[in-house]
Amino acid sequence: MCGTCGCGTDGNGPTILKPGEHTHQAEHHHHHHDNHSHDHSHEHKHKVLEIEQDILQNNAVLAARNRGYFEAKNIFALNLVSSPGSGKTSILERTLTDLKDEIPFYVIEGDQQTLNDANRIDALDIPVIQINTGKGCHLESDMVYDAVKKLEIKNDAILMIENVGNLVCPSMFDLGESKRVVIISTTEGEDKPIKYPDMFHTSDICIINKIDLLPYVNIDVDKLKNYALQVNPKLLFFEVSATTGQGMEKWYKWLKENRINS
Amino acid sequence: MHELSIALGIVKIAEDETAKVNAAKVTKIELEIGVLSGIEIESLNFVWESVVQDTVLERAEKEITVIEGRGKCIDCNTEFDMENIYDCCPKCNSNFKGILKGKELKVKALEVI
Ligand SMILES: Nc1nc2c(ncn2[C@@H]2O[C@H](COP(=O)(O)OP(=O)(O)OP(=O)(O)O)[C@@H](O)[C@H]2O)c(=O)[nH]1
Numbered sequence: 001m002c003g004t005c006g007c008g009t010d011g012n013g014p015t016i017l018k019p020g021e022h023t024h025q026a027e028h029h030h031h032h033h034d035n036h037s038h039d040h041s042h043e044h045k046h047k048v049l050e051i052e053q054d055i056l057q058n059n060a061v062l063a064a065r066n067r068g069y070f071e072a073k074n075i076f077a078l079n080l081v082s083s084p085g086s087g088k089t090s091i092l093e094r095t096l097t098d099l100k101d102e103i104p105f106y107v108i109e110g111d112q113q114t115l116n117d118a119n120r121i122d123a124l125d126i127p128v129i130q131i132n133t134g135k136g137c138h139l140e141s142d143m144v145y146d147a148v149k150k151l152e153i154k155n156d157a158i159l160m161i162e163n164v165g166n167l168v169c170p171s172m173f174d175l176g177e178s179k180r181v182v183i184i185s186t187t188e189g190e191d192k193p194i195k196y197p198d199m200f201h202t203s204d205i206c207i208i209n210k211i212d213l214l215p216y217v218n219i220d221v222d223k224l225k226n227y228a229l230q231v232n233p234k235l236l237f238f239e240v241s242a243t244t245g246q247g248m249e250k251w252y253k254w255l256k257e258n259r260i261n262s
Numbered sequence: 263m264h265e266l267s268i269a270l271g272i273v274k275i276a277e278d279e280t281a282k283v284n285a286a287k288v289t290k291i292e293l294e295i296g297v298l299s300g301i302e303i304e305s306l307n308f309v310w311e312s313v314v315q316d317t318v319l320e321r322a323e324k325e326i327t328v329i330e331g332r333g334k335c336i337d338c339n340t341e342f343d344m345e346n347i348y349d350c351c352p353k354c355n356s357n358f359k360g361i362l363k364g365k366e367l368k369v370k371a372l373e374v375i
Pocket residue numbers: 082083084085086087088089090091111117164165166209210211212213240241242243244
């Protein structure tokens with residue numbers, strides 16, 4: 001079990017469920033650590049394999065497969081990443097409510113536990129799959145591959161993939177998305193982009209959420225943007241409030257314009 | 263803690279490669295990790311022992327080569343050392359750069375018996 005974010009090695013694989021489906025948690029196994037002695041007996045023949053293999057290659061291969069599938073079906077797939085609670089699901093709820101008559105949407109929800117977020121999306125009558133990663137702290141391309149098979153997405157749709165709330169780990173794992181969207185809320189402090197640079201470096205879009213709270217929090221939004229641009233000068237910003245709806249129109253315009261030639 | 267996934271990925275690679283050559287176990291594994299790869303070597307070391315337990319890597323010596331970061335400014339072509347992914351060009355302060363080195367995350371070699 002790791003101190004940083006709670007991942008452990010006694011991992012059950014991820015579970016992938018539609019709202020209403022049930023699962024049985026596998027038993028947890030607890031390992032004990034013995035101190036190994038590093039005995040190198042040289043009586044056997046050693047052989048060196050120069051493999052030069054990229055550790056993320058497995059994830060990259062399936063991500064490419066997802067991307068090919070999305071492109072072939074003209075599906076615009078977004079990977080939404082943020083710290084826990086920045087408002088990923090709230091932004092989704094408002095976006096889906098406002099645009100679902102115009103655009104077919106599908107949602108994949110990633111959380112360590114619970115069907116809560118999937119149930120919030122299901123309440124809007126949008127097809128949704130929940131991936132529970134258990135101890136895992138990010139989605140990987142194989143989980144998305146399995147979820148996509150279950151979703152049976154129509155051509156020309158938008159697929160929203162809400163990653164596990166975590167500003168570190170999801171950055172390294174390409175899911176095959178068309179664009180990556182990092183969400184940061186006004187309560188998080190303006191220096192997040194340089195504290196967690198990898199996520200901002202790998203994203204295309206940055207949504208600054210909870211701008212309705214600006215009168216109450218001490219944050220300099222320009223400074224936040226400048227830090228983010230220092231990490232990634234190509235970032236495009238939207239300032240919104242999922243609660244009041246402020247600023248959402250610009251985001252909708254971008255969605256509509258970009259899903260065509262994704 | 264994506265280092266856990268990374269460690270599991272390394273185990274998978276080691277298991278696959280040893281199976282290919284019918285080796286019983288790995289005695290030494292050489293990794294290359296760039297300073298801009300997003301991996302904390304301390305965190306990787308932290309999860310290592312428990313992840314390699316009962317695998318071909320269980321008793322393997324782990325050797326990590328750290329690859330320093332290097333970038334090239336897109337605006338003025340200056341090459342420079344990078345410690346962070348957001349380091350800007352020391353000559354013209356541009357944030358637009360290509361990363362030449364430091365993103366590596368590789369199993370370079372396995373010594374097996
Ligand atoms: N004031 C205000 N509150 C918001 C806004 N957007 C979300 N919230 C609140 O922030 C909290 C977290 O929102 P969620 O949408 O669940 O956040 P999330 O990023 O999906 O969280 P996880 O999935 O747990 O990582 C909820 O209490 C929301 O009501 C906003 O624009 N303004």
